[in-house]
Amino acid sequence: MERFRFAPSPTGPLHIGGLRTALFNYLFAKKNKGKVILRIEDTDKNRYVEGSEKHIIESLKWLNINFDEGPKIGGKYGPYRQSERTDLYKKYVEKLIKEGRAYYAFDTNEDLINERRKEEEKGSVFFYGQHNRLSLKNSLSLTESKVSNLIKNKVPHVIRLLISTDKNILCNDLLRGNINFDSTVLEDKILIKSDGIPTYHFANVVDDHLMRISTVVRGEEWLSSLPIHFLIYDAFNWTPPNFLHLPLILNPKGKGKLSKRDGDRYGFPVFGINWNKNLSQNNGFKEAGFAPISLINYLSQLGGSFKNHEEIHSFNDFIEAFDVKKISKGGSKFDYEKAKWINSKYIQNINVKDLLSFSNSQTKQKLESLYPHKINDIYKLVKDRMVLFSDDEKILSFLISSPTNYPIEIYEKIRLENAVEEITSAINIINKVPISSFKDSLMHYVKERNIKLGNFMKSLRFALVGDLTGPDLFDIINILDKKECIKRFNNYIEFLKGLS
RNA sequence: GGCCCGUUCGUCUAUCGGCUAGGACCUCAGGUUUUCAUCCUGGAAAGAGGGGUUCGAUUCCCCUACGGGCUACCA
Numbered sequence: 001m002e003r004f005r006f007a008p009s010p011t012g013p014l015h016i017g018g019l020r021t022a023l024f025n026y027l028f029a030k031k032n033k034g035k036v037i038l039r040i041e042d043t044d045k046n047r048y049v050e051g052s053e054k055h056i057i058e059s060l061k062w063l064n065i066n067f068d069e070g071p072k073i074g075g076k077y078g079p080y081r082q083s084e085r086t087d088l089y090k091k092y093v094e095k096l097i098k099e100g101r102a103y104y105a106f107d108t109n110e111d112l113i114n115e116r117r118k119e120e121e122k123g124s125v126f127f128y129g130q131h132n133r134l135s136l137k138n139s140l141s142l143t144e145s146k147v148s149n150l151i152k153n154k155v156p157h158v159i160r161l162l163i164s165t166d167k168n169i170l171c172n173d174l175l176r177g178n179i180n181f182d183s184t185v186l187e188d189k190i191l192i193k194s195d196g197i198p199t200y201h202f203a204n205v206v207d208d209h210l211m212r213i214s215t216v217v218r219g220e221e222w223l224s225s226l227p228i229h230f231l232i233y234d235a236f237n238w239t240p241p242n243f244l245h246l247p248l249i250l251n252p253k254g255k256g257k258l259s260k261r262d263g264d265r266y267g268f269p270v271f272g273i274n275w276n277k278n279l280s281q282n283n284g285f286k287e288a289g290f291a292p293i294s295l296i297n298y299l300s301q302l303g304g305s306f307k308n309h310e311e312i313h314s315f316n317d318f319i320e321a322f323d324v325k326k327i328s329k330g331g332s333k334f335d336y337e338k339a340k341w342i343n344s345k346y347i348q349n350i351n352v353k354d355l356l357s358f359s360n361s362q363t364k365q366k367l368e369s370l371y372p373h374k375i376n377d378i379y380k381l382v383k384d385r386m387v388l389f390s391d392d393e394k395i396l397s398f399l400i401s402s403p404t405n406y407p408i409e410i411y412e413k414i415r416l417e418n419a420v421e422e423i424t425s426a427i428n429i430i431n432k433v434p435i436s437s438f439k440d441s442l443m444h445y446v447k448e449r450n451i452k453l454g455n456f457m458k459s460l461r462f463a464l465v466g467d468l469t470g471p472d473l474f475d476i477i478n479i480l481d482k483k484e485c486i487k488r489f490n491n492y493i494e495f496l497k498g499l500s
Numbered sequence: 501g502g503c504c505c506g507u508u509c510g511u512c513u514a515u516c517g518g519c520u521a522g523g524a525c526c527u528c529a530g531g532u533u534u535u536c537a538u539c540c541u542g543g544a545a546a547g548a549g550g551g552g553u554u555c556g557a558u559u560c561c562c563c564u565a566c567g568g569g570c571u572a573c574c575a
Contacts, residue, residue: 009575044574109573125501125571158573176505185503185571193573200575224504224570247506248568256568298512301524305513309524328513330506331568338512338525348538384538395537457534469536 002034002214009041010052013275014059015260017249020299024246025217026065027322038070040081043197059272063292077211082203089198092206093159093191101235102191105138106150106157127187130163159192169227174244174324181227189228205232208241215242247303248331258334268336289388294343303332312346344387352380363393366400374479381471402488403466406495410468414458420496423463427489435482439474463492
């Protein structure tokens with residue numbers, strides 16, 4: 001049984017980079033009929049952010065990425081929060097110390113800062129490793145009795161990995177093949193911090209082993225720690241799992257990888273669901289008006305090409321098409337325009353009923369009370385012009401309230417000779433015939449008088465909507481109904497009279 | 501600075517040595533439409549540079565350049 005895991009840290013909201021890592025884990029697992037587990041890596045007390053675990057879980061749930069094991073679901077390899085596994089790590093690290101693969105280090109923060117400064121002055125960079133460990137304060141350089149004294153007196157200390165002196169460490173990545181690292185430039189990484197809590201590197205390896213993970217899918221930012229992880233597996237004499245490092249999602253405008261702040265900076269969502277209640281704009285794809293499957297489609301083609309990008313595919317399509325060989329190696333820039341296009345394509349392909357089930361906007365609620373029997377007709381009108389589910393607000397506001405003002409610059413564009421007279425005729429026609437035959441009667445009228453249809457229509461639209469864009473005018477008239485149309489036409493006549 | 505990874509149109513990508521380098525987003529032009537959007541047709545737009553290997557290189561190798569990541573008692 002293949003086992004995968006998604007292992008975020010609750011240090012803030014989960015952004016689309018994490019979402020994509022989760023997605024690829026999920027696709028990979030499902031493709032192989034394997035399992036995916038969710039593990040919360042909360043080993044950093046200082047960076048812990050209240051509410052982020054909830055945000056992570058809810059974001060993934062919204063995207064329909066479901067886990068087989070996890071903190072809420074349970075499972076036989078739990079607990080699934082690293083903070084609840086501290087005793088376990090202690091047990092395992094002691095084994096390493098006993099076997100001489102790890103050691104105690106007593107250097108204080110000040111000691112290390114000093115060392116760093118010294119190296120900096122020489123124009124190089126300090127790292128704790130085989131070239132200098134014997135001149136630092138640790139159980140390798142100090143006598144045995146001194147070390148046991150320090151420990152007995154509870155002098156703060158960390159536990160470091162003893163990097164072997166083999167020069168070459170051969171690692172493997174599913175995407176990039178073999179990668180060689182030189183152990184002489186590797187740091188003796190801290191395994192257990194002075195507060196007794198493990199670092200990412202240690203907890204990660206122990207858990208992946210204990211939880212029987214067969215393939216680790218994670219972001220490329222971890223590639224440089226791969227040799228450390230291989231060395232920890234080696235120290236335990238464990239077989240490492242497969243590794244797949246995903247290319248990073250890059251900032252579309254600036255430099256570097258996409259960050260959580262870029263959403264605010266450039267005005268697009270970067271989270272699955274909103275984070276933070278008092279927002280000037282939505283930063284979640286959900287609230288911005290995306291369907292979960294739209295985001296799945298977008299994420300699947302960012303740094304991969306399992307399917308073509310011309311149509312919307314289902315979750316199952318992607319599972320079937322998933323192929324490690326189809327993942328690209330280079331990072332890819334986030335492109336909000338493309339994401340939006342995918343969602344508009346999706347909206348065009350669903351029926352009105354589904355569209356309505358997605359939206360619960362204020363606009364929809366108001367329209368439902370205003371036009372209880374016409375809600376389907378209304379959304380049918382705008383379906384093809386919606387990019388986001390939230391677009392109904394700007395497209396349909398004219399159905400909720402009549403135009404409050406008629407922008408003079410738009411009026412200038414359509415200026416009709418005898419405007420008052422023509423609008424009055426429209427009122428007469430609409431009064432005389434059933435609303436359903438208004439179109440025929442109007443066409444007849446236009447033809448009889450030899451009026452230019454284009455301008456006349458624009459004029460009517462302007463009177464009704466206060467703008468020149470929107471759905472079919474006769475459909476609008478049908479929905480507004482006689483009384484409201486006449487009211488708006490009269491308002492417009494008042495406006496026209498006010499001009500002269 | 502050191503180590504590691506990468507590099508095809510502006511962006512996301514296809515190409516498993518034969519290329520007139522394909523598609524999508526964006527963009528531009530035209531058509532359909534009462535308007536706008538949708539939709540349809542068409543256009544512009546790319547294998548970082550230099551060396552090899554080969555009959556032939558975008559594809560394989562090396563160097564350089566550029567981009568990215570890591571370099572914390574963060575993950």
